[in-house]
Amino acid sequence: MTKNEKILLGHGSGGKLSHDLIHDLFFRYFNNEFLNKQTDSAVLPVDSGLVSFTTDSFVVDPLFFPGGNIGKLAICGTVNDLAVSGAVPKFISTGFIIEEGLPFKDLEEIVRSMAEEAARAGVIIVTGDTKVVNREKCDKVFINTSGIGILEPRFRHIGTGEGICPGDKIIINGSVGDHGMAVLAARNDLNIRGEIKSDCASLNGLIQKILSATDGVKFMRDPTRGGVATVLSELATGKPYGIMTDEAKIPVNRQVRAFCELLGFDPMYVANEGKVIIVSDPLAAGDILKIMQEDPLGKEASIIGEVSGEYHGKAWMKTGIGGNRILDMLAGEQLPRIC
């Protein structure tokens, strides 16, 4: 494989070139007992009970951006989807769709990042698939990651938020909007390069610390596409409670705020890839905040609002200038292809 500098259609044929790519690249970096069996399905041990199962496709443009790349993002995204369901992420699948002509060194860097992030998060990449399409029929590379996590039955309410009630606190582990703005800044056609770094990170370690320490977590969700506003709006929709947040409590990095103002974006709607929103029992909120703030991934954690007996079905924000505004779902497309 290393003799070929670019990916060819034959690397997706299922024949000799596919076989070589799989062995020389994927097995080399993702090496583990499950994948090494080289079967189309991985056979995995699962204790009796509940599993969480999730899928995400990644089409981010550009592939590489400050703080990460499509490979790291694909691992973090799926790990976080499992973790916020209350599960311990375990097994990951990878599906690559590659544009003919992709430089092999780019693919290798992506795969290397995936292996590195998987090791950091404690998950194993157990099965995969590779397709190659003709030039100009996809954009460099798209990656699907699906994942399986083990869910303790006592945490099964966390994904849906059953049991949320007025008085519950809304907590976030840090600043909003970093990922979307970092990707946007990395786009060559904008020609803006700042110090904005994506927050792309696997949060399962931090989340496990919190779940081990307290029974007060009522709901978790990672505010990716659509941002914090969309998560809170979805959470309130159709519910006998409302959500009230305080703009002054929502951490936004200085450069992100400046860049958003310049371009007319609202950081509350910009994607994050290393953030979790937790709705917690008010008695547990202090402990959760403390655990977050002691973790490198939660230093800027903040209680940003609470569940209210008023405003049924809606999420609101007290603005800096003293008014209240509604946080509705994003209506159109704000930033295409940020994940």
Next chain:
Amino acid sequence: MTKNEKILLGHGSGGKLSHDLIHDLFFRYFNNEFLNKQTDSAVLPVDSGLVSFTTDSFVVDPLFFPGGNIGKLAICGTVNDLAVSGAVPKFISTGFIIEEGLPFKDLEEIVRSMAEEAARAGVIIVTGDTKVVNREKCDKVFINTSGIGILEPRFRHIGTGEGICPGDKIIINGSVGDHGMAVLAARNDLNIRGEIKSDCASLNGLIQKILSATDGVKFMRDPTRGGVATVLSELATGKPYGIMTDEAKIPVNRQVRAFCELLGFDPMYVANEGKVIIVSDPLAAGDILKIMQEDPLGKEASIIGEVSGEYHGKAWMKTGIGGNRILDMLAGEQLPRIC
């Protein structure tokens, strides 16, 4: 959604349009208790033991072909990967990457086919993801399906083929090359329209019948990309046995054979999407053949060869003209984007 005739970038934003697409299309067709919880991860019950986990991305061109479409194919492909591992397929995830401008009616027809095939195969689509990319950055729609099946420990050897030995029989449930040639014939630029239909089908029902009736199955694999030749070549590689097949015993439909001859393809290397190769104990081969032949998906089943104590590490075929030729792995790309 139905008011919009085409998919827009906003349908992949994670906001209001995404929400509407998910509710009006995916939830409507894929409706089930797991998906309806609308969480990013599906929470699934799993009995203690082993699960099979697999992933496949589908990029077939054209999207619609005689005998199926990309949606049906995506369900059958993942169901079959699980079934040939010896597992009972249970849960499927779907990841859509859609090109802006895709007619909504095409997407709906694809989704409808997926729901129909999932119902036929007895699997549930429990979680999903949708991305939309700009025009000309993908080709209409790509679909990833990942799947989870439950594997009885007594079948765990079936995916890897441990225990295969000389004398074992090699059985296929019908004609080879139908899928690849049907897709090729459906391509407008070739302007050839025959009566060739893809064999695209979920085989888990047939496979379960066989596994319930006999303990003699030593290995199964679905000969998709790379065809029957690539499966047999991979199976023999590095093993202390060889494989000898008989060309006269390999079922090939008349039109497929003619089309292959015309275009210079070898049906042994052409993809199938409704075929399974079984290596069985010689004492069980007759029963397996009978079960296949009594099933609509196995009427043309045939014992096509056997495992040999000679030819270590290689797969061979006795040709119609009396010689032997080696079945090597496909070297380059024969037919891009047939799955």
